[in-house]
Amino acid sequence: MLDIKDLWVRYNSIGGVTEAVKGVSLCVEKGSFTGLVGESGSGKSTMMMALLGLLPPRTEVRGKILFNGTDILGMSDSAMRDIRWKEIALVPQGAQNSFTPVMKIKSHIMEVLRVHLGMSLDDAETETARLLGEVGLDPGIKERYPHELSGGQKQRASIALALACSPSLLLADEPTTALDVIVQAEILELLSNLRRTKGLSIILVTHDLPLAATVCDRLVVMKDGSIAEIGTPSEIVNEPKHPHTKDLVREMFRQRDKK
Structure with a gap:
């Protein structure tokens, strides 16, 4: 589904040059749950x-970013707009x-449905209620404003918004930040559940190794713009090979022992 080949990203600014990504190659299979783990x-x-x-x-x-066999890295802005929401x-x-x-809340989701899928107002409102129900929210929440929702409700609504156009790849960037432990779970x-029922591929971006290890079937540990190590959660936690991975695992067990 997704094949990243020798990806390099360099930011050029008045302050200088920053190599943010250095020669990364990574495959993500259809229906997989990949954890991209690393510090800020x-x-x-x-x-x-x-x-x-x-990117700015x-x-x-x-490099290349092949999505379903097509290199999307050099696509025009208009072509990428078709990829975003509908595919990724x-x-x-x-x-x-x-x-x-x-x-x-309904206005955000309905706008995506109307712009990207061409739905009528009535159909978009009906679909909005369905999407909110799919992520475990009362459909009536569509009439509320963001500040009227709890952190967990807002995160679920954010996921519903991302699912509006039935993408095949979902990128979840630190989706549990600022949530309590119960809501995180x-x-x-x-x-x-969405991965299982909808056949989604998910990339979970997080600094939290223990969290990623509980749900992902593969972990990709990053350090200074490069991949340090790739493996199953069991391999990463029980047999880490890279020094940075070993540091993360030691810290994980240290925090666990403090509880």
Whole structure:
């Protein structure tokens, strides 16, 4: 489904040049749940923006990103707009980033349905209610404003928005940030269920190794713009090979022992 080949991303600014991604190659299979694990600055979010064609101006990109056999890296903005939402969708970090405060929840989802799928107002409103129900929310929430929802409700609504055009690949960028432990578990369970019932491929972007290890079938550990190690959760946790992975695993067990 997704085949990233020798991807390099360089940010050019007045302050200098930053190599954010350095020669990354990665395959993501259909229906898989991949955890992209790394600290801030490791390059994981830059990779996601490259997938969506949303890197800032003056960014140099080399390599290939093959999505269902087509290299999307050199696509025009108009071609990428067809890919975003319909094929690849993003659940951004911080659910509040999905919503405009002065618009009702339904307005956000209906706009996507009308612009990208050409739905009528009535059909879009009906589909909005269905999508909210699919992520475990009362459809009546569509009439509320973002500030009227709890953190967990807002995150579920953000996932519903990402699912509006039935994408085959979902990018979830730190989807449990600022949520309590119980709500975190609920969101991860929701993502796992959506993967199973809809055949979604999911890339979970996170700094939290223990969290990723609980739901993902494969972990990709990143360090300083490169892939340090790839393996199953069992391989990464029980037999880490790269020094950075070993540090992450040691910290995971240290935090666990403190509880």
